[in-house]
Structures are given as structure tokens and as C-alpha cells.
Amino acid sequence: MWEASDRICGKRLKVMIPTLLPALERHGRLKLGSADRVLVLAISAATIDRLLADTKIAAAGGKRRRVGFYSAIRREVPIRTFNDWADPPPGFCEIDMVAHGGTSVAGSFIQTLTMVDVATGWTECLPLVTREGSLVVEAIKRAQSLFPWIILGADVDNDSAFMNDVVVPWCRAQKIEVTRSRAYKKNDQAFVEQKNGAVVRRLMGYGRFDGIETAQVMARLYAAARLHVNFFQPSFKLKEKRREGAKVIKRYHAPATPYERALAHRHVPRKIKQRLRAQYRTLDPVMLLAEIRAAQDELGRRIDRRGLSAASRVPLPISKTAAFAQTLGMSIEVGEPRGTHRRAKGKYKTRVRMPSKLDPYLVTIEGWLAAEPQLTALAIVGRLAQRDADQFGPKQHSIVQRLLKALRRKAAERLIAATTTTADVQKSDTDPGKTAVGLRPPSVLPGSANRDAPCHPSTHAERRLR
Numbered sequence: 001m002w003e004a005s006d007r008i009c010g011k012r013l014k015v016m017i018p019t020l021l022p023a024l025e026r027h028g029r030l031k032l033g034s035a036d037r038v039l040v041l042a043i044s045a046a047t048i049d050r051l052l053a054d055t056k057i058a059a060a061g062g063k064r065r066r067v068g069f070y071s072a073i074r075r076e077v078p079i080r081t082f083n084d085w086a087d088p089p090p091g092f093c094e095i096d097m098v099a100h101g102g103t104s105v106a107g108s109f110i111q112t113l114t115m116v117d118v119a120t121g122w123t124e125c126l127p128l129v130t131r132e133g134s135l136v137v138e139a140i141k142r143a144q145s146l147f148p149w150i151i152l153g154a155d156v157d158n159d160s161a162f163m164n165d166v167v168v169p170w171c172r173a174q175k176i177e178v179t180r181s182r183a184y185k186k187n188d189q190a191f192v193e194q195k196n197g198a199v200v201r202r203l204m205g206y207g208r209f210d211g212i213e214t215a216q217v218m219a220r221l222y223a224a225a226r227l228h229v230n231f232f233q234p235s236f237k238l239k240e241k242r243r244e245g246a247k248v249i250k251r252y253h254a255p256a257t258p259y260e261r262a263l264a265h266r267h268v269p270r271k272i273k274q275r276l277r278a279q280y281r282t283l284d285p286v287m288l289l290a291e292i293r294a295a296q297d298e299l300g301r302r303i304d305r306r307g308l309s310a311a312s313r314v315p316l317p318i319s320k321t322a323a324f325a326q327t328l329g330m331s332i333e334v335g336e337p338r339g340t341h342r343r344a345k346g347k348y349k350t351r352v353r354m355p356s357k358l359d360p361y362l363v364t365i366e367g368w369l370a371a372e373p374q375l376t377a378l379a380i381v382g383r384l385a386q387r388d389a390d391q392f393g394p395k396q397h398s399i400v401q402r403l404l405k406a407l408r409r410k411a412a413e414r415l416i417a418a419t420t421t422t423a424d425v426q427k428s429d430t431d432p433g434k435t436a437v438g439l440r441p442p443s444v445l446p447g448s449a450n451r452d453a454p455c456h457p458s459t460h461a462e463r464r465l466r
Contacts (some may be wrong), residue, residue: 001030001040002052007059010048017041074163080155080179081188089267090119091152092177094192095140097131097159098200102208102303109210110218112200113139115147116192118155120261121235122147123195124226125203127218129211131159133166140171146226148262148272153177157189190238199229203296205340207303214302221295228288230258231280237261290324293337300339357391358403369407377401 001020005013017040024030032040085092098112099105111128113136124146126139144151154176156162163180171178181188203225209218234255241250259276262268336342358365361384368375368383377400384392384400 002048002055004029010045010052013048014043014045017043073165073168074158074180077163077168077178077180079182081182081185082190085118088118089152090117090122090149090262090265091147092118092155093151093153094118094155094189095162096157096189096192096196097128097161098196098204100204100207100209102206104208107210109208110215112204112218112222113143114192114195114200115140115143116195117147117258118191119265119267120258121191121195121237122230122258122262123199125200125222127215127222129215131161133161133164136161136167137170148276149268151176153179155179155181155189157181158183194235198235199225203292203338203340204299205303205338207340209299209302211302214299217295217298217302221292221299224288224291224295227283228285228292231283232285232288233257234260286324286328289328293324293339297339300342303340356399357396358399361387362403365403366407369404369411377404380404 001017001024002008002013004024005016005020008016021030021032021037021040025032093115095113095115098114099109100112101109108130111131113126113128115124115126116122124143126142128135128139140151140154154171156167156178158180161167168178186193203221204218209215234257236252236255239251239253241248243249256264259280262276263273365380368380377397381392381394381397381400384396
């Protein structure tokens with residue numbers, strides 16, 4: 001009966017038995033005694049699943065159906081939506097991963113772990129060679145030393161790299177509150193999703209990167225970018241959002257840097273603010289930008305390279321801050337300044353015109369058009385079919401139509417050129433003292449010479465009547 005039902009589950013089969021059993025008996029597919037028939041009709045869904053357990057394993061090729069490995073851990077982590085953030089103090093972060101797999105997600109490639117502080121927008125990015133829970137823990141430890149304050153909370157998505165028996169227990173052991181977003185609801189992590197595009201993708205682009213050496217270059221890039229982004233680049237932060245009918249109205253705070261938001265926040269201790277001010281006074285944005293460009297140039301040479309070919313044979317470029325500062329803002333260079341966004345231009349392939357079956361009849365078609373300019377493509381195809389029925393038919397209508405369009409364009413260009421030349425010659429013959437139309441300077445245009453001279457009122461009236 002389970003096979004006859006197309007292998008449905010026990011709960012559905014329980015409901016289907018009263019209908020399926022009489023049909024099988026009616027057509028001679030199954031014969032049951034009265035006692036067995038009563039037991040089959042009274043069987044429960046749990047008993048069906050228990051009796052069919054070995055049969056289902058054998059039908060699956062001897063493999064048990066894999067239950068969600070992280071479903072139990074995921075159920076233990078509470079959900080936090082975007083509206084649940086009620087002005088938290090600095091230390092509560094949203095965490096996400098950005099994949100650098102290019103156009104293919106096959107194989108292993110580098111991931112960027114992005115951590116954004118909800119209160120201030122402070123952003124830390126760290127490269128991961130692979131998606132693994134132990135590497136995520138090490139990255140969070142590294143981020144803890146980079147953040148000016150202690151990490152109090154981590155809001156992650158439902159990725160198995162976070163929802164596992166390594167990351168969640170470690171965070172709880174460190175007194176870090178762990179929450180997760182709803183599945184397929186990107187807006188629950190709006191803060192980190194904003195930085196994924198404005199910071200990570202803007203720095204790294206969309207190419208494929210893999211290998212330990214490439215990850216080291218990315219770490220060097222993020223080390224300079226974190227200071228440039230957090231201390232010098234202002235960003236928007238949503239203040240309020242309300243709906244009026246079908247329209248959603250959003251209001252934003254004035255753009256500010258994470259550094260400025262940290263100084264203005266009441267929950268940031270005074271010692272941390274003093275340390276941030278001292279660090280800010282030592283930073284040179286041009287030097288940071290020079291290091292960013294140097295690392296991007298090196299990564300640009302590694303895009304879409306795999307294995308040993310991804311390793312550069314030349315040493316890492318040393319950023320020359322003085323030379324970079326002299327050229328910065330002095331001239332606008334054509335092209336993309338970020339090496340990670342450049343794409344090599346392919347060689348242009350010269351197109352060779354293939355011979356057309358209309359070439360032998362080109363002179364004939366031009367003669368037909370000269371005699372009958374209103375001739376259509378269908379009429380030309382009909383005449384060609386009368387001459388060679390094997391070569392021409394309704395299928396050749398499109399190529400004849402394109403040829404007809406090109407011939408009429410050339411004829412119109414020749415006609416306009418001839419008309420313009422004739423008009424110029426006639427104008428110069430009738431009035432030798434004036435220049436030809438189209439060559440007249442603006443100072444001698446009609447009415448410009450006497451523009452300031454007094455004019456009779458009757459002249460204005462005649463002009464209005466015209």
C-alpha cells in the first residue's frame with residue numbers, strides 16, 4: 001500500500017487507507033482477511049512510520065535520511081528582528097559573511113567576516129580562508145581586540161558556520177548574547193547588510209579570491225580600511241520610519257563617522273573616548289588611502305586565479321605615500337582607480353563580412369529601386385524568386401529588408417548632399433556679397449547688425465503679424 005500511494009508519509013497514508021484499500025481489493029491487487037482488514041484500517045500514523053522504517057532505508061539505498069544537524073541549536077537561539085533593536089549600547093554587533101567566489105560557488109574560496117556595531121556603526125572586516133566554525137571563533141577573538149569596547153552581543157543569520165556546536169557555546173561562555181535573524185529576511189540584519197555593500201564590496205569587488213597568501217593581502221587591506229572607514233567616512237543611520245498608505249517615509253540622522261558617534265554616545269567610558277581621540281590625531285587619511293590602493297592593485301592581479309597561479313611572483317607593492325599624495329586630486333585619471341574593480345579588456349575580433357546570396361543581384365535591385373522607389377521587400381523577393389526559385393523565397397524576406405533599408409539610407413544621404421551643394425551655389429551666384437548659408441558668422445545673422453538701432457513701431461507690428 002505504501003508503494004501504491006507513491007511512497008507518501010505515514011500521516012497522509014493513514015488518511016488515504018480507507019480510500020486506497022477498497023480500490024486495491026476491487027481490482028484484485030490486494031487480498032486481506034477480515035481480521036487483517038480491521039487492523040489495517042485502525043492503524044495509526046506512528047505505527048505506519050515505525051513499520052516502514054527499514055523499508056524506507058532500503059529504498060533509499062541503505063542510507064538514513066539526514067536530519068538537520070544544526071536544527072536543535074538553531075531552535076535554542078532566539079530571533080531578533082530589525083525593530084527589536086531598542087537603542088542598544090556599544091558592543092552589540094551584527095555579523096555576516098561575504099563570499100568571494102566570483103561567478104561560481106564551487107570549491108573553496110575566501111569569505112569576509114563583517115562585524116558592525118549597531119549603536120555607532122563601527123565596522124571590522126576579517127578574511128576567512130574557509131567557512132568553518134573554529135575560524136569564525138578565531139575571527140571574533142581578533143575582532144574583540146580591534147573594537148574599542150567589549151563585544152556584548154552577536155546577531156547572526158542562520159548560516160551553519162554560525163549555528164553550530166562551536167560558535168554558539170563559545171559565545172555563551174564568553175558572556176556574549178547570541179541572537180539570530182529570521183530565515184530569508186535580509187532586513188533583520190540591515191546594519192551589516194549596508195556595510196557588506198558600502199565597505200566590503202566597494203573594497204573587494206565581485207571577483208574570486210582563494211589561498212592563504214591572498215587572505216594575507218586582504219588582511220593588510222582591511223587593516224588600513226578599518227581606520228579610514230571608522231575615523232573618516234561618515235555614514236547614514238535610520239532615525240525613524242513610518243508608513244502613510246502605500247508610501248514609506250524614512251528620516252535619517254545627519255551623516256557622522258563611527259568615531260564621532262562613539263564620542264557622542266553616553267555609554268562609552270571616558271577612557272575609551274580619550275584613547276580614540278589620541279588615535280585619531282595620529283592618522284593620515286592619505287597614507288591610509290595609499291595603502292588601500294596598493295593592496296587593491298595586488299588583489300587585482302589575483303582575481304579569478306586559483307591554486308599556485310594565485311600567488312604573485314613579485315613582492316607586495318610598497319605604498320609610496322609621498323608620490324601618491326602629490327598626484328592625488330591633481331588630475332582625473334580615466335578608468336577605475338581600484339584594482340579589485342578593473343577588468344582586462346578583451347582583444348577586439350575583427351568581423352569578416354560573409355558573402356551574401358544577394359551580392360550577384362545587387363545591381364539589379366538598385367535598378368528596380370531607381371525605377372520604382374516605392375518597391376517593397378516582399379515585391380523584390382517575389383521578383384528574385386521568379387529568377388531563381390531555389391535560392392529565394394519567403395525566408396529571405398528579412399535579408400532583403402535589411403538590404404533595402406541600407407540602400408534607401410545611402411540614396412537619402414546622396415540626395416541631401418546634392419541638394420545642399422546646389423543651394424549653396426545658387427545662393428553665392430545671386431548674392432556674391434554674402435556668404436553661403438551655414439558659413440555665415442553669428443555677427444552678420446539677419447537682424448543682429450541693427451539689433452540696437454531704433455525701429456519703427458509699424459515694423460514690430462509687421463513682425464508680430466508674420
